[in-house]
Amino acid sequence: MAGEFRAIRLQKGEGGETLVEEAVLTPADLMDGDVDVAVEATTINYKDALALTGRSPVVRHWPMVPGVDLAGTVAASRSPLWREGDKVVLNGFGLGETHWGAYTGLARVKADWLVALPARFSARDAMGLGTAGYTAALSVLALERFGLTPERGPALVTGASGGVGSVAVALLARRGWHIVASTGRPEEGEWLRGLGAVEIIERGELSGPGKPLARERWAAAIDSVGSHTLANLLSMTKRDGAVAACGLAGGMDLPASVAPFILRGVALLGIDSVYAPQAERRRAWDRLAEDLDPSLLADLVTEIGFADIVPTARRLLDGGVRGRVVVADVAEATRVAGG
Known part of the structure; x- marks a missing residue:
C-alpha cells in the first residue's frame, strides 16, 4: 500500500485523558520496523477496549495507534524472513501499547514478531480467534x-x-x-x-x-x-x-x-501471551488450525466495520459483546481516495 491511509490514533490530553482521533498517515509516518503489512483484518480485545476508552493505562507511548492483533499480507519486507505477498498474523509484542498497532491500513513491525498464517485460516478467521x-x-x-x-x-x-x-x-x-x-x-x-x-x-x-x-x-x-x-x-x-x-x-x-x-x-x-517465544506461538496457531474448524467461527464471531471499533469497545467493557469481534477489509476501509 502506497500513499495515504486512515488510522485510529490516541493522544494524551492535558488532563491525562485519552483522546481518540482519526488520522491520515503515510508510510513515512510509521514507527521503525523491517516488514510492512497491509492489514486485512483485526479485532477488539479487552486490552484494546481499555486503551480506546482510557479506563486502564494500557498505552505506554504517545501518540498510539491501538490494536494488539492483525492479520494481513506482507506489502514490503526488508528482512529475509518474509517476502512480499506472504500471509501473516501478529499477536502482542507491545503492539498497540508501545508500538503502533492494527487500527490502520498499513502496519510496520519487526520481522520476528510475525507468524505465518495457517493455510486453513483466512485473515478474517485468524482475527475471529486473535x-x-x-x-x-x-x-x-x-x-x-x-x-x-x-x-x-x-x-x-x-x-x-x-x-x-x-x-x-x-x-x-x-x-x-x-x-x-x-x-x-x-x-x-x-x-x-x-x-x-x-x-x-x-x-x-x-x-x-x-x-x-x-x-x-x-x-x-x-x-x-x-x-x-x-x-x-x-x-x-x-x-x-x-x-x-x-x-x-x-x-x-x-x-x-x-x-x-x-x-x-x-x-x-x-500464561504470557504478549511475549511468548516464537516456538510457542507456532504451536498455539498449529493447535488452533488442527482443532478448530473455520465453520465453528460463525458461532463465535460478529463482524463490524472500521468505523464501529470505538463504540464496540465501549460495549465490550460493559459486557455487551458475546464471543469475538472481527474488523474485516481494514486496508480497503482505510484507503484514502487518490492517496
Whole structure:
C-alpha cells in the first residue's frame, strides 16, 4: 500500500485523558520496523477496549495507534524472513501499547514478531480467534504440558462467554474434556453448550470471598478473570490439578491461601501471551488450525466495520459483546481516495 491511509490514533490530553482521533498517515509516518503489512483484518480485545476508552493505562507511548492483533499480507519486507505477498498474523509484542498497532491500513513491525498464517485460516478467521484464541490455545497447551488429561476430571473455564473463554471451551471440547463453563450471562447457556460445555454455572458462585480450601470440583481450569474468582477456583481444584491464569477482567489481586498448593499440590500456571517465544506461538496457531474448524467461527464471531471499533469497545467493557469481534477489509476501509 502506497500513499495515504486512515488510522485510529490516541493522544494524551492535558488532563491525562485519552483522546481518540482519526488520522491520515503515510508510510513515512510509521514507527521503525523491517516488514510492512497491509492489514486485512483485526479485532477488539479487552486490552484494546481499555486503551480506546482510557479506563486502564494500557498505552505506554504517545501518540498510539491501538490494536494488539492483525492479520494481513506482507506489502514490503526488508528482512529475509518474509517476502512480499506472504500471509501473516501478529499477536502482542507491545503492539498497540508501545508500538503502533492494527487500527490502520498499513502496519510496520519487526520481522520476528510475525507468524505465518495457517493455510486453513483466512485473515478474517485468524482475527475471529486473535489474541483471545491464541491465549486460549497457549492455556490448553500449558495444561497438557503439566500432564493433565480428560480422564483426570472436569475442566472449568471462567469468563466462558468472552473471547478467551469461548475458544477455550471449543478447544477443550475437541480433546474430550467434560467442561464446566462459568459465565455472568446465563442466557448464553445454550450457545456455550453448542461449543461443547456440559455444565453451566453462574459466575457469582466464584466471584465472592471464599474459603482457603473448598470441595474438590475440577482437575483443570482456564481463568481469564483473576481476583476472588481465581482464588476460589484454586481452592476447588482437585489434588495435583492445575489452573492456567491468563487474564484479569475481575482484578489484578489474588486474595488466596497457600492451602491448595501445599495440601493438594495444585499448580498455578501463568500464561504470557504478549511475549511468548516464537516456538510457542507456532504451536498455539498449529493447535488452533488442527482443532478448530473455520465453520465453528460463525458461532463465535460478529463482524463490524472500521468505523464501529470505538463504540464496540465501549460495549465490550460493559459486557455487551458475546464471543469475538472481527474488523474485516481494514486496508480497503482505510484507503484514502487518490492517496
